[in-house]
Amino acid sequence: MDEIITLDYGSGGKKTSRLIESEILSRFSNPALGELGDGAILPGAEKIVFSTDSFVVSPLFFPGGDIGKLAVCGTVNDIAMCGGEAKYLSLSLIIEEGLERSALSRILDSIRAAAESARVQVVTGDTKVVERGRGDGVYINTAGIGFLRRAGLTPGAMRDGDAVLISGTAGDHGAAVMLARGGLIDDSSGAVKSDCAALNGLVDALFASGAEIRCLRDPTRGGAATTLCEFAGSSGLGIEIEERDIPVSPAVAAACSLLGLDPLYCANEGKLLCVTSQETAHAALEAMRAHPLGRDAAVIGRVSAAAKGRVILRTAAGGGRVLHKLAGAQLPRIC
């Protein structure tokens, strides 16, 4: 590993994995952490799901959301992906001296609205202020407590032949933030918007559908491709994905094409990847499509033991290529 920490280590891709393995897992070893899920499931009578995320997005406001909405939805979603129902959030602000109070108010309004909508309570918090030039407006950390509703949702539960689904179009958040940041491309049509949303309602719908759900994860930093690689890597089973079946909005496809990005590696903040038994994939798909956040849901591939821990993308042209975790920092500071 490098002697200094570079932006690549925050990409959510390969270097982030390496940093976590070499620096974190080597020191802190316990069953909850070792699972490396989106959160920890703690032992006890009523099983607690515990998760945290810091949000450092630049700019603070972007089409479809802002850092406040992101901070609520991100942690609610991490808990939902573990099979938990988020109930309580902590809220910690690291404010850069000079932040306009009106911006802070707008962000806090957004946090309140997102928390109400996701049915979580902000119960504790902290506020720090750092000198000008030591932050970027505001960084927000949320930690969340939820209670486990569905146990055993891990990539280890996947079986050969299972179906892989995505709840909607890929790459919206990453593309929207890049456009908002760069000012490179005029998107005055407003067609590219972050998909930032709390997914607990969609997960409720999936649970209610009766589908046999093996695992869930929201593909944030590193995008859908990186999350699929995590599924494949930690299960030992491979995944085959059909490129033509992956929903991408025309506006995001156009923006990514201009920016030189791949929507499969762009962050999502309101999408989930779901693996179900082949037999119940249709039930899961129908349940998602009936929900406002899952209208564009699609089956995009299947678990394949033959692919042996790799993710193979079957291209529209009939070829196949191996997908890897995001290498380097395609999109720093997008969540």
Add this chain to the structure above:
Amino acid sequence: MDEIITLDYGSGGKKTSRLIESEILSRFSNPALGELGDGAILPGAEKIVFSTDSFVVSPLFFPGGDIGKLAVCGTVNDIAMCGGEAKYLSLSLIIEEGLERSALSRILDSIRAAAESARVQVVTGDTKVVERGRGDGVYINTAGIGFLRRAGLTPGAMRDGDAVLISGTAGDHGAAVMLARGGLIDDSSGAVKSDCAALNGLVDALFASGAEIRCLRDPTRGGAATTLCEFAGSSGLGIEIEERDIPVSPAVAAACSLLGLDPLYCANEGKLLCVTSQETAHAALEAMRAHPLGRDAAVIGRVSAAAKGRVILRTAAGGGRVLHKLAGAQLPRIC
């Protein structure tokens, strides 16, 4: 309030209170948050204590500790002050690009040692990297989950005539960080050290002593004076403090005198303030003095209904003056 957020709002004093009242409490209202304790106590069969803190101390390493030790002890202590036993921590790093890996390793070693010593497990986490000039080495957020052992520890439980105790010398952490930062004064003797420590063992000893404990709080940002003002303000009862009874180490007294600081307003990271019934104050004092972190514990004053929500300092010269919460930013970035 000002139109922009200045460093004063992060001091832990008056402006921090005002910011929290006007921006946070106005938006997020629920019983757990409304208590404004060091953490939230959540309803349920087994009562959960939930707390969070972000740590932005500069410099990252200082005599007696570092940001990693601080991040563990700070959250463990907040939970202990609520009457909870901390069990699980989340760990979220916001790393500035360019941080030396050796510094990160040293901080993580320190986190591990502090967690082991405090008997808490790091079970979930997050890592972000921000561009050079958008952070300060590393900011760390921890959130903690504990289980309630002693309910009802709030300033509202205080009664006229109760005793006020401190577990040791005041102002060590704040003075040590200011000396480490400024390089203004040669403290090659190493006499001024942060008191950074996990207080859960000391709280265990207090509980075991049989003393009637009304409330506990660790006087961090804003120092002992600000915490006493919080006790007085939220109970409606006043507090009278004897200046000559407040333990201050000679080295801290000398450093504060040179720096123009008041030890009563300097942060502590390994001390607690405790209010007990007058009858059981001695038991509490003996229990603390028998513990390595409470050797210099002292009774420093009493609850006085006559002081009506104010804190009165009885000076060594026989006079009295009203103490207020820290105004402005005496010590930014000390935790």
